[in-house]
Amino acid sequence: MNIIKAENYDEMSHMAARKIIEKVRINPKITLGLATGSTPIGVYKKLIEDHKTNGTTYKQVTTVNLDEYSGIDRNDPNSYHYFMCEQLFNHIDIPHEQTYIPDGMAKDLQLECSRFESVVQKLGGVDVQLLGIGHNGHIGFNEPGTSFKSRTHVVALTESTRKANARFFPSIEDVPAHAITMGIATIMESKEIILLASGTSKAEAIARLVNGEVNEDFPASLLKLHNNVTIIADKDALQLV
């Protein structure tokens, strides 16, 4: 794993955005894997700024998102669908039909998981996957104990993840109990992975990722066996490494 140390959140976002923009410019038909959570918001802001000032185009780009809550309508402000439109898609020139996010309202969630998995496969996999990391090492919504062989599946969110995400909801009771997430094996098939982390609250997770063993108890640890992973983190998140 390459580790790039940024001074702060803004520099981390800038560095990741530059990498993505460069890749989009080299391959205008790239498939980007995108993440939600607060960490990538700065990257999306920089992509939008660059699109507006330098004209980088996303007309032929395809995106797939890691995950979506189950039981929340796509137009609900707490859905990841809404998040992606607000934070990125509505502000660049990507056609919405080229943006794929699991449908958390599908009647048959298992069927939706297979459908989403085959979308990723038909696209030939993800070229560059952006990832955040949960305090317990989750990636997407793959909680500790998830099989490293997992494909897109339905997950029961842990209490700690629901608490961590409660800040976006009126109360913890409103945080969905389930979600659909790309599996760990699906994520590992991405040709390149950029993992972002910012702030002291991520320091333990980053230290465990860098120094710890590869173990299903810590889902992100499998990234150590991927041949093209870059961690871009600020110095607060890297302080225990």
Ligand SMILES: N[C@@H]1[C@@H](O)[C@H](O)[C@@H](COP(=O)(O)O)O[C@@H]1O
């Ligand atoms: N499903 C998302 C993850 O994809 C994200 O990486 C994580 C960390 O979020 P944040 O960046 O807000 O710390 O939160 C959620 O659980």
